[in-house]
Amino acid sequence: MAELTPKERVMRLLRKEPIDTMPFFSGMGMVVMPGIEKAGVNFPTIHTDAERMAMSAIWSARLMDFDCVVIPYDMTMESEAVGNTISLYEDSEDILYPTIPNKMWSTLEEVTIPDNIWEKGRLKFLPEAIQIIKKEAPELPIGCWQLGPFTQAGQMLELDLMLKGVFKQKELVANVLDQLTDMIIGIGKFLQDAGCDYITLREPGVAADLLSPRTFKEFIQPRLTRILAAWESPKLLHICGQTEPLLAMMNECGADGLTVDIKCDVKKGREILGSDVLFMGNVDTYTMTCDPKTKKEQTIEHIKGIIDGGMDAVMPGCDLWPAIIEENMKAAVDTTHEYGAKPSPAVGRL
Amino acid sequence: MATKEELIEQLKNGVIEYQEDEVKEAAQAWVDDKLEALEGIMDGLAAGMEVVGEMYDRNEYFVPEVLMCADALYGGLAILRPHVPKQEGGLNAQVVIGSIQGDVHDIGKNLVKMMFDVAGWDVHDLGRDVPLENFVEEQLRTDSEVVAMSAMMTTTMLGMKKVIAMIKEKNPNVAIMLGGAPVTKDVANLFGADGYAESAGNAVSEGIKMIGRLREMQKK
Structure with a gap:
C-alpha cells in the first residue's frame, strides 16, 4: 500500500499536498521503551548523549512504524543552559524525565537570557543528533520542538510568579516573555539550520483551564505569532488542555498546522477551523497506549474516531509515555495507515 | 468601629x-x-x-x-x-500531602493544601519531587487519615499507583486523594484511589466544595 516514505508522506502532508495514506506522527516526544532497549541504552542516558538520543529515536520509530522521529525528549535543556541544575533520576527504577528541582531565579526581575544560548549545555549536541538520524534513517522526517514562552518561563521560574504577575506585574511578565520569545526564535532557527524537517511550538501551560482567553490574547498570542513568523515552514502549534475556546486565536498565530490533545472535541474543533486548516491530534496517551486493561479493539476504535472526527493526521496529544503496551501501540499505527487511506478534510490522496 | x-x-x-x-x-x-x-x-x-x-x-x-x-x-x-x-x-485530623517524584510543579498541591489548612487539619507537607517511599513513611510515622498526591504530568502519574499499593498494603484504611492535570476519574479508579481532582482548578473546585461541607457540619 505504502508508496511514499514516512518523510515524503509527512512533508507532503505539512504542505497540504496529496499523500498515499495518513501518517502517525507527532511534534512531541515519540521515544518508547522498546526502542530504547533495542538501542541498548537506559532511559536517563538518552537525554545527555547525541548518539543515544539519535539511536533510541530511530529504533522507536522503526519498531513501531512511526512516521517520524522527534528530539529532544525533555523540557529542561534551556533552563539548564541558563545555569540551573537538572535532576536525571539515574537511581530510580521508574521512568522519570529530567527536571529542574530548584530554580536559581526567584523573582521576575532576575531573568536574563544569555546570548547564543544554543552554544551552551546539552543544546549544542542537538545538531549532532540530527546528523546521525539523517545518516542512519534518511527515510524518517526529524521533528524538533520548542516550548512556548509561558511554559518555558515555568521551567526557569516558579510558575505561580508568572501566573500572579499577569495581574500584578504586567511589565515584568511581558519582559520575561519577550526575552524568552527571542530565545525560542533563536533556538528554533538553530535547529532548522541543523537540518530538522519540521518544528513544533508547544505551549501547554496556557490552556483555557489555566489562563483566560483574554490573557491568552493579551500576553500569549502576540508572542506565539512573533515566533512562528520568524521560523521557516513547516511549523506547527500545539496547545493541550481545553483548547476549543482558543482554536480560532491559535489559527491566527501563523502555524502551518494545529495540534491538540484529548481534552479537545475533534468534531467541534474542525467546525471552528473549517476544512482547510491542517488539524491534528489527539490520541489519549495513557489510556489508549499504556493501560494494560485497554483492549486492542478499543484503541482501534479510538483511532478511527479521531480520523472520522476530521483530523488530518493521527498524533499523540502529548509526549508518548515510553512504557507502551506494544500491541496497542502497533494497532494505533496500523489503523491510522489503513483506515486513513481516505482523504482528510485538508489533505487529499494520491 | x-x-x-x-x-x-x-x-x-x-x-x-x-x-x-x-x-x-x-x-x-x-x-x-x-x-x-x-x-x-x-x-x-x-x-x-x-x-x-x-x-x-x-x-x-x-x-x-x-x-x-x-x-x-x-x-x-x-x-x-x-x-x-x-x-x-478542627477535626484533629491529619493529612500527608506532596507532589510526586519527577514532578516539580506544586500549584495544584498547594491549592489542595489550602483546603486542609482552612479546615484546621494538621498538614504534613512533603513538598515536591517527593520519592514514592516518603509518602508511605510519613503516613506511618504520623498515622494520618489521608494521603494526597499530585502529578502535573502523565510522565509522573504512574508513580501514584505504586504509592497507593504500598500504603494500602500497610494500612488499608487510609483515604487516598489524587490530583493533577493528567489524572482522570478512570485513572484514579484504576489506581485504587478514593478521590481525585483532575487539575489545579478542579482541585480548587473540589476542595472548596469540601470546605462548604465542613462549614455545614460546623453549624450543626
Whole structure:
C-alpha cells in the first residue's frame, strides 16, 4: 500500500499536498521503551548523549512504524543552559524525565537570557543528533520542538510568579516573555539550520483551564505569532488542555498546522477551523497506549474516531509515555495507515 | 468601629477580590474585638473562597485569580488561626500531602493544601519531587487519615499507583486523594484511589466544595 516514505508522506502532508495514506506522527516526544532497549541504552542516558538520543529515536520509530522521529525528549535543556541544575533520576527504577528541582531565579526581575544560548549545555549536541538520524534513517522526517514562552518561563521560574504577575506585574511578565520569545526564535532557527524537517511550538501551560482567553490574547498570542513568523515552514502549534475556546486565536498565530490533545472535541474543533486548516491530534496517551486493561479493539476504535472526527493526521496529544503496551501501540499505527487511506478534510490522496 | 457583620463581609470580599491587605486588616480587627476566630475563618475567609470556586466554575476566574485569592486567604488565616482554641480547631485530623517524584510543579498541591489548612487539619507537607517511599513513611510515622498526591504530568502519574499499593498494603484504611492535570476519574479508579481532582482548578473546585461541607457540619 505504502508508496511514499514516512518523510515524503509527512512533508507532503505539512504542505497540504496529496499523500498515499495518513501518517502517525507527532511534534512531541515519540521515544518508547522498546526502542530504547533495542538501542541498548537506559532511559536517563538518552537525554545527555547525541548518539543515544539519535539511536533510541530511530529504533522507536522503526519498531513501531512511526512516521517520524522527534528530539529532544525533555523540557529542561534551556533552563539548564541558563545555569540551573537538572535532576536525571539515574537511581530510580521508574521512568522519570529530567527536571529542574530548584530554580536559581526567584523573582521576575532576575531573568536574563544569555546570548547564543544554543552554544551552551546539552543544546549544542542537538545538531549532532540530527546528523546521525539523517545518516542512519534518511527515510524518517526529524521533528524538533520548542516550548512556548509561558511554559518555558515555568521551567526557569516558579510558575505561580508568572501566573500572579499577569495581574500584578504586567511589565515584568511581558519582559520575561519577550526575552524568552527571542530565545525560542533563536533556538528554533538553530535547529532548522541543523537540518530538522519540521518544528513544533508547544505551549501547554496556557490552556483555557489555566489562563483566560483574554490573557491568552493579551500576553500569549502576540508572542506565539512573533515566533512562528520568524521560523521557516513547516511549523506547527500545539496547545493541550481545553483548547476549543482558543482554536480560532491559535489559527491566527501563523502555524502551518494545529495540534491538540484529548481534552479537545475533534468534531467541534474542525467546525471552528473549517476544512482547510491542517488539524491534528489527539490520541489519549495513557489510556489508549499504556493501560494494560485497554483492549486492542478499543484503541482501534479510538483511532478511527479521531480520523472520522476530521483530523488530518493521527498524533499523540502529548509526549508518548515510553512504557507502551506494544500491541496497542502497533494497532494505533496500523489503523491510522489503513483506515486513513481516505482523504482528510485538508489533505487529499494520491 | 466596624460591626461583626461588616468584618465578615470585609474578610469575605477581600478574599474574593484578592485584596490581601484588606483581609489582614479585617482579621486583625476581628482578633482585637475578641470575636471567635473559627467563625471568622469559616464564615469570612472560607465563605469567600467558596464564591471564588463558583466564579472559577463559571469561567469568570482562572488560575491566576485563584492563586491571588489564596494569598489573601492565607494573609487572614495567619492572623486568625492562632486564636482558635485547640479543641475546636478542627477535626484533629491529619493529612500527608506532596507532589510526586519527577514532578516539580506544586500549584495544584498547594491549592489542595489550602483546603486542609482552612479546615484546621494538621498538614504534613512533603513538598515536591517527593520519592514514592516518603509518602508511605510519613503516613506511618504520623498515622494520618489521608494521603494526597499530585502529578502535573502523565510522565509522573504512574508513580501514584505504586504509592497507593504500598500504603494500602500497610494500612488499608487510609483515604487516598489524587490530583493533577493528567489524572482522570478512570485513572484514579484504576489506581485504587478514593478521590481525585483532575487539575489545579478542579482541585480548587473540589476542595472548596469540601470546605462548604465542613462549614455545614460546623453549624450543626
